Amino acid sequence: MQRTRHAAPVKHRAKFPWRALRLTVLGFILVLTGLGAWLSKARTASWQRPLWVAIYPINADASDASTRYIASLGDEAFAPIDAFFAREAARYGVALTGPVETHLYAALAERPPELRPNSGALASIWWSLKLRYWAWRVTHERKETTPDVQVFVLYHDPERTESVPHSLGLEKGMLGVVYAFAARRATAPNGIVIAHELMHTLGATDKYDPATDEPRYPEGYADPERKPLLPQVRAEIMAGRMVLSRSDWEMPESLNAVVVGAQSAREIHWQP
Numbered sequence: 001m002q003r004t005r006h007a008a009p010v011k012h013r014a015k016f017p018w019r020a021l022r023l024t025v026l027g028f029i030l031v032l033t034g035l036g037a038w039l040s041k042a043r044t045a046s047w048q049r050p051l052w053v054a055i056y057p058i059n060a061d062a063s064d065a066s067t068r069y070i071a072s073l074g075d076e077a078f079a080p081i082d083a084f085f086a087r088e089a090a091r092y093g094v095a096l097t098g099p100v101e102t103h104l105y106a107a108l109a110e111r112p113p114e115l116r117p118n119s120g121a122l123a124s125i126w127w128s129l130k131l132r133y134w135a136w137r138v139t140h141e142r143k144e145t146t147p148d149v150q151v152f153v154l155y156h157d158p159e160r161t162e163s164v165p166h167s168l169g170l171e172k173g174m175l176g177v178v179y180a181f182a183a184r185r186a187t188a189p190n191g192i193v194i195a196h197e198l199m200h201t202l203g204a205t206d207k208y209d210p211a212t213d214e215p216r217y218p219e220g221y222a223d224p225e226r227k228p229l230l231p232q233v234r235a236e237i238m239a240g241r242m243v244l245s246r247s248d249w250e251m252p253e254s255l256n257a258v259v260v261g262a263q264s265a266r267e268i269h270w271q272p
């Protein structure tokens, strides 16, 4: 198979400048999506009005468990996310009483394009463009209100899938892709992941060591002034875990034990 590929007539290929055309198209898309992202960021970063967040459930493994779980979802499954943002924004003196409003939208049948592990920088850029195009393509003809932020939640049957890839939130593009489990006991932890990715779309950065998941001190601690410092009893949203001892950090059970730390608050323009 390798040989046929090498034997392809290079002369014919050179006739039309596909590569140049591809780069031009890529350039156009970059400019257009960059502009769109800048506009949506300018609209959302001021906290003058609530942020409208659309949640699109996706049955990621075509399982009955995911189908049943998605059918059981209502707005109340995501209400703790709204309550979390309301509580934390009030601590930072944000005037809006409900800064984030999640809305459950109808399920999507299609999965988003995936980034292969260990992809290079160019492949990552290409994939992020494909993802943004995909998000536009699967939602632009729908009748629902155009949201400020789109969160695609891919549900997996925990009986069939033990671990899921890292979720992600794209600041440029105002969209998040969340890998979640389709089980009632996973609803609260799923909410933490959704809130984390939502924070990314607003400009917040991670506050943990990617090699070990250990929260960074002090910005990744919910209570960096606590005495004694350990164990921490709450987690910072962009660290995602609370440090219990020098060698142990765990995800809290729900957003009730999660805060927005001072640095994250600055990053999303909650304080100067």
Ligand SMILES: [Zn+2]
Pocket (backbone or CB within 6 Å): 196, 200, 205, 206
């Ligand atoms: Zn993150």
